[in-house]
Amino acid sequence: MLSIKNLTVEADGKEILKDINLDIKDGQKVVLFGPNGSGKSTLFKVIMGLDGYKIKKGKIEINGESVKDKSIDQRVKMGLGYIGQKSVAIKGVTVENLMEQYEFEYDKIKEDIEDLDIDKLLERDINSTLSGGEIKRVEIFTLALLENIHTYLLDELDSGVDIENIEKISKYLKNISQKKSIVITTHTGAILRELDMDIAYVILNGEIVCKGKPEKIWECIRKQGYKNCVNCDIATK
Amino acid sequence: MINLEDFLDNYSNVGMNPYIVLNDNKPLLMETSDEQLQILNIKNPKVEKYLKQYDTQENSFKEYTGYLILLSENSQSSIQTCFLTSQSGFEQNVRNVIVAEEGSKLEVFTGCLSNDHVKSNTHNAITDIFVGKNATLTFNMIHSWGETSRVFPKTKVHVEEGGVFISNYVVWEKVKEIVSNPQVFVEDNGKAVMQSLVYSHKGSKLDIGGRISLEGSESSGEILSSVVSEGGNYKTVTEIVGKGDNSRGHIECNAVLLEKAGAVETVPLLKAQNPSVQLSHEASIGKISKEEIEYLQTKGLNEEEATELIVKGFVNNSVKRMPLSVQEKIESMMAGGKGF
Numbered sequence: 158m159l160s161i162k163n164l165t166v167e168a169d170g171k172e173i174l175k176d177i178n179l180d181i182k183d184g185q186k187v188v189l190f191g192p193n194g195s196g197k198s199t200l201f202k203v204i205m206g207l208d209g210y211k212i213k214k215g216k217i218e219i220n221g222e223s224v225k226d227k228s229i230d231q232r233v234k235m236g237l238g239y240i241g242q243k244s245v246a247i248k249g250v251t252v253e254n255l256m257e258q259y260e261f262e263y264d265k266i267k268e269d270i271e272d273l274d275i276d277k278l279l280e281r282d283i284n285s286t287l288s289g290g291e292i293k294r295v296e297i298f299t300l301a302l303l304e305n306i307h308t309y310l311l312d313e314l315d316s317g318v319d320i321e322n323i324e325k326i327s328k329y330l331k332n333i334s335q336k337k338s339i340v341i342t343t344h345t346g347a348i349l350r351e352l353d354m355d356i357a358y359v360i361l362n363g364e365i366v367c368k369g370k371p372e373k374i375w376e377c378i379r380k381q382g383y384k385n386c387v388n389c390d391i392a393t394k
Numbered sequence: 395m396i397n398l399e400d401f402l403d404n405y406s407n408v409g410m411n412p413y414i415v416l417n418d419n420k421p422l423l424m425e426t427s428d429e430q431l432q433i434l435n436i437k438n439p440k441v442e443k444y445l446k447q448y449d450t451q452e453n454s455f456k457e458y459t460g461y462l463i464l465l466s467e468n469s470q471s472s473i474q475t476c477f478l479t480s481q482s483g484f485e486q487n488v489r490n491v492i493v494a495e496e497g498s499k500l501e502v503f504t505g506c507l508s509n510d511h512v513k514s515n516t517h518n519a520i521t522d523i524f525v526g527k528n529a530t531l532t533f534n535m536i537h538s539w540g541e542t543s544r545v546f547p548k549t550k551v552h553v554e555e556g557g558v559f560i561s562n563y564v565v566w567e568k569v570k571e572i573v574s575n576p577q578v579f580v581e582d583n584g585k586a587v588m589q590s591l592v593y594s595h596k597g598s599k600l601d602i603g604g605r606i607s608l609e610g611s612e613s614s615g616e617i618l619s620s621v622v623s624e625g626g627n628y629k630t631v632t633e634i635v636g637k638g639d640n641s642r643g644h645i646e647c648n649a650v651l652l653e654k655a656g657a658v659e660t661v662p663l664l665k666a667q668n669p670s671v672q673l674s675h676e677a678s679i680g681k682i683s684k685e686e687i688e689y690l691q692t693k694g695l696n697e698e699e700a701t702e703l704i705v706k707g708f709v710n711n712s713v714k715r716m717p718l719s720v721q722e723k724i725e726s727m728m729a730g731g732k733g734f
Contacts, residue, residue: 207688228691228697229688229692233691245689250706302694
C-alpha cells in the first residue's frame, strides 16, 4: 500500500502541493483528474523522489516504510513503477541496451513484447524518433522488466496517443494489473473508456478537492469544467 | 621483456591476416611479397627506389624501424599491424608508408601497445599514406599505450582522384600525452573522413585534431570528434580548407563531461578559398543531463549504472559509422577488456 499523509511540497519557494492525503490500497485502481498545472504530475514526481521539490511537511510510505532519503531507483525497488508524462530520449541507447541491464528469462517477457507489439522497436534508440503511441508502449514494456512492482504511477498515459494505441495499452494493463495498484492521471479521460477505475480524485491548485466514482466525476468535469468541482454534489468529500 | 608469442596470442584477435609487429626499433620480423600485397622493411633498398615517385615527408630519425605496405592496382586486402614497446624509457621511432594503388581496397587495423611494466616510453612516428585513383583505404587505429606513454605521430595522407580515405582513431585507455594532427590532401572527387573517439582520463594531455585540404573539384571531407572527458586536458584543432570547385566539408565535435576537473577545447577552422565551396561545423560540450540519469533511475538503475549506460549510448552514437571490428573492440574495452 502507498500512503501519503499531510504532504505539502514546495518548488522554487512556492507551495505546489498542499496537505495531500491519499491511500492507494493494494490492487486499487485510482484516477487523478485535474487541469494542467494542478499538481498531478508533481505528486508523482515527488513520490518517485525526482529532483527539484522540497517536502515541507508530511510523509510518503510504502507498506509502512518511509521513502524519505531513498533514491529514485531504491523507490523502484520498493515496488513503484513510474511512467512520466514527458518522455526522455537517450541517444545511442536502444531498448535492447536497456534490457541488457536486467537479469530475466526471455521467455518471461516474450509475451509482453508480443502484446505491446514492440518487437520492431527494440533496436531503436529509447524514445528517439518514436511516435507518441510507440513511446508509451515501450515505456509500459520497461515496467515488465522490473521485478516486484506493486504500484504503477502512470502520468498522462493517454496524452498524444491514438485510440488504437490506447486500446492496446489498456488491454495489456488490464492483464498485468489484476492484483496490482494503478494510479493514472488524465486530462482527456480517453483511457477511462478502456480501464475500469475504482475511485477518482480531483486536484486543483495543489489540493485534493474531491473524490468519488470516476465516471460520475468525469461526466461532471466534462460538462461543467473544473470550476464546479469544489462543493460538487456528486462528490463524497 | 614481453614475450612476443604471448603477445600475439593475446592481442592478434581481429582476425586479419597478415599480422605484422614493429617491436621497439627492431626491424620488421618478416617481409612478404606476394603479387598483390607487399610488406617490406622500410630500410629495404627496394622501398627507397619505389618511393621515388611519391612526395614523402622527410625522415628525421636516426634510429628507427618501419614498413612499407603496398597493395597493388585493383586488388583488395586487409592487414593488422601493431607497434609495441617492451622497455621502459624507450623511444620508438617508426617510419611507415602505406600505398593503396589505383582501384584497390585496403583496410588497415593498427594497435599500439606497451607491456604493463613498461613506463615512460615514447612513440614517434612519421607516416605517409597514398590512396590511389579510385582506391579506398580504411585506417583503424586503436591505442592501448600505458598511462605514462607519450605519443607523437606525424601523418600525411594524399588522396588521388576519386579515392576515399577513412580514418577511425580510438583512444580509450590511459595515456600520458598524444599529439596527433594528420594532414590530408584530397584531389578531384576524392573523399576523406576522419572520425575519432577519445576517452580523456585524468592526467592525460591530448591534442588530437587534423586538417583536410580539399584540393580538387567535388572533393569532400569530414572530421568528427567525440570525447568522453573524465578530467584530462583535451584539445582538438580541426581544419578544413575548401579550394576545389564545389568541394564540401563538415566538422563536428561532441563532448560529454563526467567530472568537474579537466578541460575540453574544440577549435574548428573552416577556410573557403573558392566561392563554390560549402563548409559547416557544429559542436556541443556538456555534462550528462540530470533528466536522463533520473529517467534511467526510474527504470531501476542506480546513478552509476545510469551514467555508464548514457556514456555507452554516446559512444554507440559516435562509432556507428565505424567498421564492426572497431565497434566490437570498443565494446570490449568498455566492458573492461584490453584494447588490442
